[in-house]
Structures are given as structure tokens and as C-alpha cells.
Amino acid sequence: MRVVVSVGGSVLAPDLAHERVEQYADVIDRLVDEGCSVGAVVGGGGVARSYIKTARKLGANEVELDDIGISVTRLNAQLLIAALGDDAAPSPAENYEEAGEAMRRGDVAIMGGVTAGQTTDAVSAALAEYTNADLLVYATSVPGVYSADPKTDEDAERYERITPAELVDVIADIEMSAGSSAPVDLLAAKLIERSRVRTIVLDGTEPEDVLDAVLRGEHDGTDIVPNGSEAGMDYWVADEDE
Ligand code: UTP
Numbered sequence: 001m002r003v004v005v006s007v008g009g010s011v012l013a014p015d016l017a018h019e020r021v022e023q024y025a026d027v028i029d030r031l032v033d034e035g036c037s038v039g040a041v042v043g044g045g046g047v048a049r050s051y052i053k054t055a056r057k058l059g060a061n062e063v064e065l066d067d068i069g070i071s072v073t074r075l076n077a078q079l080l081i082a083a084l085g086d087d088a089a090p091s092p093a094e095n096y097e098e099a100g101e102a103m104r105r106g107d108v109a110i111m112g113g114v115t116a117g118q119t120t121d122a123v124s125a126a127l128a129e130y131t132n133a134d135l136l137v138y139a140t141s142v143p144g145v146y147s148a149d150p151k152t153d154e155d156a157e158r159y160e161r162i163t164p165a166e167l168v169d170v171i172a173d174i175e176m177s178a179g180s181s182a183p184v185d186l187l188a189a190k191l192i193e194r195s196r197v198r199t200i201v202l203d204g205t206e207p208e209d210v211l212d213a214v215l216r217g218e219h220d221g222t223d224i225v226p227n228g229s230e231a232g233m234d235y236w237v238a239d240e241d242e
Pocket residue numbers: 008009010042043044045048065066067068069070073112113114115116117118119120121123
């Protein structure tokens with residue numbers, strides 16, 4: 001099976017500790033051992049935000065700030081590449097074609113950002129669409145998709161399962177309130193809706209949770225399942241039958 005894993009920068013390297021990066025590399029290695037073809041997209045986290053804040057004070061325009069953000073996502077991607085060693089393509093893919101080619105070769109493709117005006121949430125969804133992935137997993141600092149921003153609204157409820165169209169509506173509502181943190185951004189939600197890729201949003205603090213989600217469909221986050229698709233995936237059902 002082909003899987004794209006999106007790892008938020010604050011999840012991969014919250015304080016640049018090497019242990020978390022190693023744990024993510026181990027999870028990716030396990031997925032490869034289990035026969036998965038893996039693409040991973042890495043975000044910029046707090047380091048990107050710090051750089052962007054400083055550059056904004058220095059007068060950089062928004063596109064320049066995005067380019068700085070992209071550079072940091074690629075730096076984080078290089079940490080994951082360092083931890084993966086020979087299993088990964090040697091540098092972050094700079095576009096979907098490169099990433100797809102690496103995956104076809106049997107390498108793990110690692111990407112950061114691609115172009116100004118978006119985030120790695122959208123890159124992950126686009127890579128999943130481009131490579132026709134069976135599954136897209138967002139390992140984020142928000143443990144699923146909620147009816148409102150759980151950080152500011154104590155009545156916010158986590159959805160166990162929603163459709164991509166519902167995801168678009170929920171994210172559009174959350175993004176309307178300034179300063180709120182949506183689990184994925186609106187462009188990513190739209191790409192998920194367009195491609196109908198099966199998606200999971202989960203808390204990425206424990207990298208092993210990504211393994212259970214990909215290999216068995218077990219997780220405490222949110223399943224995004226297009227109408228007309230089965231709740232489970234073929235290979236999860238096959239596992240249960242064994
Ligand atoms: P992230 O994807 O980490 O964005 O990219 P974020 O919203 O800060 O992530 P989390 O989910 O809260 O951790 C960091 C920055 O890099 C630029 C954007 O400025 C983004 O905010 N970027 C990233 C792009 O301009 N294009 C890309 O394709 C990716």
C-alpha cells in the first residue's frame with residue numbers, strides 16, 4: 001500500500017531533540033518493512049515561526065516569509081533524511097514529480113514545502129493525490145478534527161468519522177475565527193475532497209500511533225472517509241480475517 005505521512009514541525013522536532021526524529025524514522029522503517037511505499041512531508045514548527053517573526057520585523061514581504069518557512073521545512077526534512085539513512089532519497093524532493101519518482105524507485109520520499117501561499121498540509125494532500133496514495137495520515141499537535149477549536153472552546157467535540165465535504169465545512173468555520181488552530185488548512189481539506197483520498201488526522205506526539213493507524217486502522221483521531229467508501233480498508237479487513 002502507498003501512504004503519505006504528514007508530520008508537523010512541532011511534532012517532529014518540538015525542541016530539536018533527536019529522539020523524536022529517530023522515533024519517526026523507526027516508524028517509517030517499520031512501514032517499509034511491512035511493504036508500504038512511503039512519502040513523508042515535514043512541517044516547519046516553532047523554528048519556522050521564529051524565523052518568520054524576525055524576518056517580518058526586518059521588512060520581508062509575505063512571499064519572502066513563505067520562502068523562509070519553506071527553507072525551514074526542508075531543514076526539518078533533512079533531519080528525517082539523516083535519521084533514515086539509505087532508505088530515503090538523499091535530499092528533500094522539491095516537487096511532486098521528484099517525490100513520486102523516489103517512491104517508484106523504492107525509496108522513502110521526504111518533502112518539505114513547495115511553493116509560497118500554502119502550508120505543508122496542502123503539500124501532503126497534493127502528494128497523496130499525485131501518487132494516488134491509499135492513505136494520508138496527518139500527525140499533528142491537534143488530536144483530530146473537532147467541531148470547534150478545542151484550545152479555545154471547551155464544548156468542542158472530536159469527530160470519529162466525517163466525510164471530506166464535512167471536513168471542508170468544519171475547517172472553513174474554524175478558519176473564520178482569528179488565531180484559531182485548525183488541524184489541517186482549508187486548501188488541504190479541498191484537495192482531500194477532490195482526490196477522495198482516505199485520510200486520518202491524529203495526535204502525532206507518540207510516533208508509534210502512526211504505525212497502528214496505518215497498519216491496522218486503529219487510532220484515537222478522526223477518519224475522513226468519502227461517501228461510498230468502506231469504513232475500513234481492504235488490507236485492514238484482510239488482517240482481521242487472519
Ligand atoms: P508549515 O507547513 O509548518 O506551516 O510551514 P504551519 O501552518 O506553520 O504548520 P503547523 O501545522 O502550524 O506546524 C511553515 C511555513 O512555511 C511556508 C508557510 O509560510 C508556512 O507557514 N510554506 C510551507 C509555504 O509557503 N509553502 C509550502 O508549500 C509550505
